[in-house]
Amino acid sequence: MHNEPLAYRMRPLTLDEVVGHQEFIGQDTALFKMISNGHVPSMLLYGAPGVGKTSIANAIAGSSKLPFFALNATRAGKKDVEDIVQEARISGKVLLFLDEIHRFNKLQQDTLLPHVENGSIVLIGATTENPYHDVNPAIRSRCGEIYQLQHLTVDNILMLLQKALLDTKRGLGQYHMVLTEEQLQKIAIAANGDARKALTLLESIYYAGDEVDGQTIASDTVIDHLISRIGVYGDKKGSHFYNLLSALQKSIRGSDTNAAIYYLAHLLENGDLVAVSRRLLVIAYEDIGLANPAVGAHVLAAIQAAERLGLPEARIPLANAVIEMCLASKSNSAILAIDAAIARIHAGQTGEIPHHLRDAHYSGAESLGHVGYQYPHNTPIGTFGGWVKQQYLPSELTNVEFYKPVIAGEEKRLATIYEKLQSFNQQ
Template identity: 60%
Template sequence: MALFLQEPLAVRMRPRTIDEIVGQTHIIGPHTALYKMIHNGYVPSMLLYGEPGVGKTSLAYAIAGTVNREFFALNATTSGKKEMEEIVATAKMVGNVILFIDEIHRFNKAQQDYLLPNVESGLITLIGATTENPFHEVNPAIRSRCGQIKQLKRLTSEEIVVLLKRALQDKTRGFGALSLDMDERFLQMIADGTNGDARSALQALEAVVYAARQNDERIVVDEQLVLDCIEKKGFSHDKKGDTYYSLLSAFQKSIRGSDVDAALHYLARLLEGGDVAAICRRLLVIAYEDIGLANPLIGVKVNAAIQAVERLGLPEGRIPLSVVTVELCLSAKSNSAYKALDKAIADVQAGKIGDIPIHLKDAHYDGAKVLGYGKGYVYPHDYPNSWVSQQYLPNELEGVQYYSPKENGEERHYAKVYSRLRELRHKQ
């Protein structure tokens, strides 16, 4: 078997023009403005963002190939001012060039200060790529120079199969020159196992072909080999990336929405990422933010589960995590307590404070009685049910209502007590 050692398959199979791109039709389909601009020879500066393997680099190369323009590629973490000076010098000789900068969110100030005037003058067309959300992580000065900010999506399983077939059929860049026995269902297995990541899918195919056995001048692929080559290929986890925070967000929102299966799915992905501490913190927040007074004991249960996880470690720690996740999902929900506090905080920040009623002020020091502090205070424990009506809020806020109880779970009881106490207080 002839081995392709010069470049990885994923690099060799990059689309040469935008018409060879598979997927991303929402950005570069024939109906889009960007497609029409490029076919008319105009390339705007742009930012491309999305998860690894969705085709950001491939799209940049395809754009350059379509307009047949001088193309340069740099990485913001490894390239400096010298490389950019050489690119600018070339642009001054040949005219506008396309500069692709990967990981552009890591662009430092010196690089930026040198490059941006050349982008503004039209000498350089900038295509930046990032796995981060550019609205959060990319410098506003760069964003303002980019007329297009486009999010690329993971490819569908069907689109991945198209790429794999193309690689198997291409005799120059792919494996078309080889005598290869490979069932089409194996291509579907690779597509399903790489979760929309084109690079991972092509890497898996390459690994399969090079690991396959030869039989009478033919290369034979079996199912177990495919399974070995795609193990965990479709999983990615970046504890500092946009996807990581989206996973935590989806986890909490699934619990809040009482969807057990979705919550367990996101819990599994977070566990595979290995950040147990973040999972525990989020579960504890959920217990008080989303369940709250509807099930007041849930916080105790979650805290006990966290302590169990700390003692057990993984993989056994997943067991208490699964239990509290399901219980949180199926518990009655209430956010009334912290929402009430937020209203009170808003009043305090807006200056709605007022003086503490004099009968509530501290009277446990010499001279307090001279000031009248504590005078008139009524001790609730001296009365039936340890309750007596008296004013607690400052005069300016008397009668205000921050807490709006919900009729969910255990909070039904608190709602009745709260309403009755307000009624009694206002009758006095």
């Protein structure tokens, strides 16, 4: 049996062997034709673990015939970079694959960047983090394209599994492993678009299988057990985690209960209860808002219950909160109002506070002209309470409206009151 893991052995050796990602590296793409004609541009590959960043870099190296070097930015030192620079001087041009490129420090960059710029080093950087957030602009500017790699499809994974089962040199072909179509489909789905997980799982199933008449057979029980041990990908501080938070909020805002519950489950499996709770509370006030003011209190109660319960039980009150928010009437009028006011302030469109609104709780206030305030509670108006017509905004902002009601849920009633008070002010 080979010493290297199956996922390592099955990496494509040329571009023709790449599975998936045909939209940017397929035979009809500009990138494929450039590489086939001997020109390899520097580039960044961005995507989750297991989508094929390292495999594509290896395939480009195999198709280009350039001297190939691979470094991991978390372990590489200045000396490693200097060695590659020296090789580039000797060879004329080399291809460098730099994994976790967002971890590259300034000293390493200073050593490498001039040689990437003059073309003696072709750089392929790989990162699981958003390159626009986490990769230094100096590196980004020297890479012609940023390619975002998506998870492989189930069909892509099935193709990889079949290749591994048939390949007698690098795969499991010589061991005559037999899996049913249903078993292969189960493995492909469980891998969740991650080629490394799929091939690692296949290798584990081989070792856990039984030899029967010269063939390796795996039971459904063994496969189900191994699948249940596959971990959930999600760095709590990484781009994928923040993408999940964003997807959760947008699903709640869009009233898609099933999608919101899915993203909540994914986030809770990552274990960051604090970040999830904080985002849910923001959603209650940003997206539900005045259309259903009670939701904010309900979500806060659910968060407090979740904090007391801890995971896994915390999932129950949070699921209640998410479903309620999905199905609640929605209004973003409050956030639009406060942001409009902040924008005015940042633009310098402010004014003097009217004298009658200024603090008058000290001797001498009257001499400064801080007089004339009318106490609204002394003037009842219907069942509303107290109200009196007087100026509150600075003179420079008189008649400016930051708040624009959304006619939804409870805010319909609030909008009626608001419009009535506005009409009183115009009289």
